[in-house]
Amino acid sequence: MAAPTEYAVAPAASPQQLDLRRVRLARKMSVLAKYALLFLFAGFFVLPWVWMVSTSLKNPDELAVYPIIWIPDPIRWDNYIAAFQRAEFSRFLGNTLLVAVPSVLGAVVSNSLVAYGFARVRWPGRDLLFGLVLATLILPGFVTFIPLYLIFKQLNWINTYLPLVVPTFLGNPFFIFLLRQFFLSLPEELADAARVDGASELRIFSQIILPLSRPALAVVALFQFIGSWNDYFGPLIYINDKALFTISLGIANMRASYGFSNFAWIMAATCLSVLPIIVLFFFAQRTFIEGIALTGLKG
Secondary structure: OOOOOOOOOOOOOOHHHHHHHHHHHHHHHHHHHHHHHHHHHHHHHHHHHHHHHHHHOOOHHHOOOOOOOOOOOOOOOHHHHHHHHOOOHHHHHHHHHHHHHHHHHHHHHHHHHHHHHHHOOOOOOHHHHHHHHHHHHHOOHHHHHHHHHHHHHHOOOOOOOHHHHHHHHHOOHHHHHHHHHHHHHOOHHHHHHHHHOOOOHHHHHHHHHHHHOHHHHHHHHHHHHHHHHHOOHHHHHHOOOHHHOOHHHHHHHHHHHHHHHHHHHHHHHHHHHHHHHHHHHHHHHHHHHHHHHHOOOOO
């Protein structure tokens, strides 16, 4: 007779191995749960964008249909052409650039100078005055609109871009704080060595501090550009002539002029208005994140 076949029996897992498997499984489930929550909350932010792009490509008869048509048929790319030509979006775009670009220059120059004075130059009452500057952050911006409007009216600046650009050359408390924190993180020995060699404070600021502060300056520039690009209340108060409207006022004017019948044009103009911000952040995101991390604003 043939000998019975013997089967190898796997040894039972030890309690330590079972506990290790449970821990690994719990970690995997925790990671999956986090990603599921991230995708869920991301969907709430992405869905309006998807609806906006979809609406910008629709026919007029598809706009008021329920349930919502997410994929237009046919896709109307000519809505973007109409937004440029008939809705004067190109003029609004140029006007916004006339405000945003000088505002960025003013914010970078003025706030960096003031922040350097608070961070590196020793003078009596410096800390007290810096505290007063920070205290102005508590004051709501809408409180100052009436006195500012009266001042700009006396200067005959109403219906010009000067009220939107000139204040950026006079400093911003948040930007001053941000740049001061970054300047304080730079080694003091660099400035001391330059002073020993006879360099003035202005030369130290322009040739040593500013080249090392590109990440923080990029954050200020990006914040100011986004603020000027998306500003609605400022142009609404100071601009009266339609030929001077910025993008925010231009899109609002399109809604009043064309109504729901040409709502696709409005959505096309809205998509075009946010495109420069997305492109700018895409190319500057590494510098932007680095500047936020190095200025003490990270969580």
